[in-house]
Amino acid sequence: MNYAGPAEETPARSGLELTPFRGLRYDPDRVGSLAAVTSPPYDVIVRPDGLLHLESADPHNIVRLILPQDTTPTARNRQAADTLHDWVSEGVLAADPEPGLYVYEQHDDGMLQRGIIGALRLSEPSAGVVLPHEDVMPHIIADRAALMRATSANLEPLLLTYRGNGSRVGTAAVIERAAEGDPLLSTTTEDGFSHRLWAITDPADLAEIQTDLGRHQALIADGHHRWATYLRLRAEHPSPSPWDYGLVLLVDTARYPLRVRAIHRLLHNLPVAEALTALTDSFRVRHLDVPLAEALEALGAAAAEGNAFLLAGDGSFHLVDRPSPDLLARTVPADRPEAWRTLDATVLHATLLAHIWGIPEDSPAHIAYIHDTAATVDKAERDGGTAVLMHPVREEVVRDLARQGVTMPRKSTSFGPKPASGLVLRALPL
Structure with missing residues (x-):
C-alpha cells in the first residue's frame, strides 16, 4: 500500500500541516453504486439492524472494514485486514495516481458544507494545534488502535473545524475554485445528502493551502477516539513514519457552520x-x-x-x-x-x-x-x-472551553454533517 507523508522530518510548526496523499477509493465500475458502499462513521451505527442493512446494501460496503463481525476482536481485525487486502488486489479499491488533497462537499436542502481532506501531521495536546473538547474511553481507543494496526490504514476521516476569516482567500479560494470543476465522484446517500469529491494536485494550490492552514488551530468536532488512537499509534512507531499523520476532514466554520446536536x-x-x-x-x-x-x-x-x-x-x-x-x-x-x-x-x-x-x-x-x-x-x-x-451545546461554548484546555464529559456533542465513510481512505505501508 501507499506511503502518505514526507520522507523526512520537517521543522516544528505552530499551526496545521495538511499533507497530500494517494487516496484509496472505490472503483465505481466494481461496485453496485458509490452510495451503496458508504456508511456513517463507525460510532454512529449503534443498532444491529443498521449494521445488517449496510452489509446487505453491497458486498463491498465500507462497514465490513470499520465494523468487521467475528467471534473475537483478533478475528474481527484479521478479517478487516484480509478484506481490505482482497479489495485492493481485486481492484475494488484503487489508489489515485498522484498524491493530493481532496475537497469534499456535502449538500442537502438546508445545508452546504465544503471542507478539505488530507493527512494531518499529529501534534501533542500541549502544542495547542488540535484542540480536543471531550474525554475519551480507553477501551474504545484500544479497539480502534488494534483495527488500524491490523489494516495499516486510516479507514475514515475524523472531523476538525477551524475558524477562517470568512473571506474567499487562501484555503477557501482553492476549495471554491476546485468545486467549479468536474468532481472525481458524485453520489447521493439514502439520508438525502449529496456528496462530491475533487482532487487538488497543483503544487501552487497545495502551497497556498499549507501556508494558510499553518496559521490556524483546529477543534475536534467528531472523532476524539480516533484522534487519541492516532496519537497512540504514532508513539508506537519511530519517527519519521506514516504514523506521524492521520486522516482528517477540515471545515472552516466561518464559511460553513456545522450543525451541533446532542x-x-x-x-x-x-x-x-x-x-x-x-x-x-x-x-x-x-x-x-x-x-x-x-x-x-x-x-x-x-x-x-x-x-x-x-x-x-x-x-x-x-x-x-x-x-x-x-x-x-x-x-x-x-x-x-x-x-x-x-x-x-x-x-x-x-x-x-x-x-x-x-x-x-x-x-x-x-x-x-x-x-x-x-x-x-x-x-x-x-x-x-x-x-x-x-x-445540544453551542459551538462557541465548546471552542472556548477547548482553548482553556478544559475537556467536556465524554460524548457531549455531535457536530455534523459527519463525513461519509468509504469515499476516500488512506493506506499506510505494511
Whole structure:
C-alpha cells in the first residue's frame, strides 16, 4: 500500500500541516453504486439492524472494514485486514495516481458544507494545534488502535473545524475554485445528502493551502477516539513514519457552520420508574404526554433557563430540570470554569449518573451513547431502560472551553454533517 507523508522530518510548526496523499477509493465500475458502499462513521451505527442493512446494501460496503463481525476482536481485525487486502488486489479499491488533497462537499436542502481532506501531521495536546473538547474511553481507543494496526490504514476521516476569516482567500479560494470543476465522484446517500469529491494536485494550490492552514488551530468536532488512537499509534512507531499523520476532514466554520446536536444516553438496567423515584426532591419533574417533537421543544425551553433533561422509555416523556443548588455544590467539581460546571453533560455525569443513579459512565453494560433521538427512545421502550435525551451545546461554548484546555464529559456533542465513510481512505505501508 501507499506511503502518505514526507520522507523526512520537517521543522516544528505552530499551526496545521495538511499533507497530500494517494487516496484509496472505490472503483465505481466494481461496485453496485458509490452510495451503496458508504456508511456513517463507525460510532454512529449503534443498532444491529443498521449494521445488517449496510452489509446487505453491497458486498463491498465500507462497514465490513470499520465494523468487521467475528467471534473475537483478533478475528474481527484479521478479517478487516484480509478484506481490505482482497479489495485492493481485486481492484475494488484503487489508489489515485498522484498524491493530493481532496475537497469534499456535502449538500442537502438546508445545508452546504465544503471542507478539505488530507493527512494531518499529529501534534501533542500541549502544542495547542488540535484542540480536543471531550474525554475519551480507553477501551474504545484500544479497539480502534488494534483495527488500524491490523489494516495499516486510516479507514475514515475524523472531523476538525477551524475558524477562517470568512473571506474567499487562501484555503477557501482553492476549495471554491476546485468545486467549479468536474468532481472525481458524485453520489447521493439514502439520508438525502449529496456528496462530491475533487482532487487538488497543483503544487501552487497545495502551497497556498499549507501556508494558510499553518496559521490556524483546529477543534475536534467528531472523532476524539480516533484522534487519541492516532496519537497512540504514532508513539508506537519511530519517527519519521506514516504514523506521524492521520486522516482528517477540515471545515472552516466561518464559511460553513456545522450543525451541533446532542448525543443521548441509554441506561440499560434502569427502568424509568426507578430513575424518577431516585430523583426525590433534587430535581423538578414534569410528566409530558405529548409527541417527541413537542417534548424536545419543551426540553429546549427548559435548557435555556438551566440544566434540563428529558427521560423516556415508559411510553411517555418526563422533563427533569431545576436541580437543587445544594446538590450541585456537593457533586459537581469546583475546580473547573463555570461554563464547564453548568454544562448539562457535567450535571448528568457528576450528579445524576455518579451520585443519584450510581451508573458507571464507561461501562457498555450499563450505558450506551446514541446519536439518533428516536432510536434512543425506541430502544429504551423495547429494553425497559431509560433514555436520557440531551439538548445540544453551542459551538462557541465548546471552542472556548477547548482553548482553556478544559475537556467536556465524554460524548457531549455531535457536530455534523459527519463525513461519509468509504469515499476516500488512506493506506499506510505494511
